[in-house]
Amino acid sequence: MKVVLGVAGGIAAYKACSLLRLLTEAGHDVTVVPTASALHFVGEATWSALSGKQVHTDVWSDITEVPHVRIGQEADLVVVAPATADLLARAATGQADDLLTNVLLTAHCPVVLAPAMHTEMWEHAATQANVATLTERGVHVVPPASGRLTGTDSGPGRMPEPHELFAVCERELTAAEGDRPLAGRRVVVTAGGTREPLDPVRYLGNRSSGKQGYAVARVAAQRGADVVLVTSAELPVPQGVRAVPVETALEMARAVEQEAVGADVVVMAAAVADFRPAQVAGHKIKKTHEAGPDGAPDESAPTVALVRNPDILAGLVAGRGEALAPVVVGFAAETGDEAASVLEHGRAKLARKGCDLLVVNEVGAGLTFGADESTVHILRRGSEDVLDVGPASKDVVAGALWDAVAELL
Template sequence: MEKPKVVLGVSGGIAAYKACELLRRLTESGHDVRVVPTESSLHFVGAATWSALSGHPVSTEVWNDVHEVPHVRIGQHADLVVVAPATADMLARAAHGLADDLLTNTLLTARCPVVLAPAMHTEMWEHPATQENVATLRRRGVLVIEPAVGRLTGVDTGKGRLPDPGEIFEVCRRVLARGPVAPDLVGRHVVISAGGTREPLDPVRYLGNRSSGKQGYALARTAVARGARVTLIEANTGLPDPSGADVVRAGTAMQLREAVLKAASDADVVVMAAAVADFRPAEYATGKIKKKDGQEPAPITLVRNPDILAEVAGRRARPEQIVVGFAAETDDVLANGREKLRRKGCDLLVVNEVGERRTFGSEENEAVVLAAGGGETPVPFGPKEALADTVWDLVSARLG
């Protein structure tokens, strides 16, 4: 089979060196990558590096190899164009359709999916001009990934950092897997909870569960690749932040509830994939509970935690908001799932069987998606991102 053709654009920012890692991941996973840098980016990484790593000649000009019409052919033949980093200047030129070098010409002639990974200082990212350019590009179907929060050039810290190259690669991989399909979640804000809450018993112990958060993260990464603005409420996962998602940390069920209700206030979709503790200790011991010789430990009294899924479904920010729940069951899976769907009041419920060696911590999942009013969509055993795509397909149909 012919290798998928990827154009890697590199614009002139200090984060250009990180694109070498993205190039390595793309080539080692079987993609044919042509690097198209801007002239200013060569101050950070030279043409010889790009040529050696990609196996293709590198040029910034439309005047090289004119007989091959590179300013047209490169974009026409690509299966994906990704620009990382995309500076504020690059975003502006792309939004206004300028074509003053090989990369901007390529962007104009590309009819394949286009992914832009911005990197710049916080003030530049937040400037109204940049935000309008990003909004324009997104309206046209360009996937502009939200920049990460972290250390910038010098001592500055804030939003504007280039996302991790491995995470950008995951976005590219998912976009390529979907093919030349326009992102169907553009302009939508989705809130996803992931992981498992922990209810403290004393300073060193807690009540928790086996949830790894991998399914929630697969939902987040897939939503980003489909153009959504993603808020991920993360509970004790230890996983790297998905590229393009705004991540909010939560530890306990009460903290997760507060974060979900706040984020859901302007969300189009809320997906409760986190395993939220049903109970918490009635009392918290300020010191470590000691083991005493000859004495049995005192019983632990539990109290109920709020039912966050039912609360979100019952007090939707607006009537058309879609709420998706998850049900982890160990027996009578579908029967319990149907009862939970009715009781919770959500639109879709993903029901799967769990156990010590099933689902939790695994890279695969198997489930049935139940719909309010009837309808079942079985998802066979496979990667968790496949289940995530099925969920978003069903959500997208309802949004449409």
């Protein structure tokens, strides 16, 4: 397959050398298209030696071959790693001021961008708007990892490791070749943490970002599935996925009940609140209450009564009957305690819920929720085997999950 490896001018350009090696060793014909600034980090000689081809940055080299059009037209995949904030901005606005941006405009194949930049640049509203624009156009923007950046800085903005990007590229190429193992399948995925209102201002919630559920939906769509995403998160909706926005557990339960009709697979990746306030105040609950019998203000904290939310996962399993359709996948966000380990709690939950697969991950401060990488244990009903995945990106975890689902389908 013909792959274009674009390299923008960021310190993570050195990682692209390893990605290039992985792609060429897999048998792909790789053309490297760096930006002029990228050559300040890794020189032209390195790219030429590793790819076996001449490397150019502008549209004037080999002009008779019309490279600014031909390279994009003939590509089966374009991947840009790293994709700097500047590259994202130029791609989103359709600029064509160097060879790489011309290639992006002429490519009709899948495009993968791997952002890498400082945290402040990644989180800036302009960058997020550019990412949303590119995602809406069908570009696969791989979320950056969190970790050590340039100098002593650390945070979100680190380019994913080359082997993870290689796995993304292989999935895109496989889908482009027509190998879509979920084609014809209808899939429902839930994502995010539900919010249970206490008053017009406050709610009970959790730390779930929804990133893993979105990755599950995105990979399912890449594999050809008709995907419905029932979500409480506010993230860019993956290309080819229909989103159903919800907020509370009751809203999610109603949406899942409706969308699961006729589905082949339901993946409950959302962190659904177990409880909700028994009553929702119609006005903001004040810190200080009305004065007591002695005239002094009542500064005691109010008591909040809770009621149980429906168990959506258990309801799905109970409602499908003996036909065992759809395949039901649960997620268990667990913390170990003195009674049992994370994995032991997961096995107990699998036995209680009766779902086909259970994805168990350890949560807590700095673990899983909001992070870009996860380590999970996939359990299967009726089996003692454990599939351990990670630490790896959410997309890699999603790919392993769909591989396990494929065995059941």
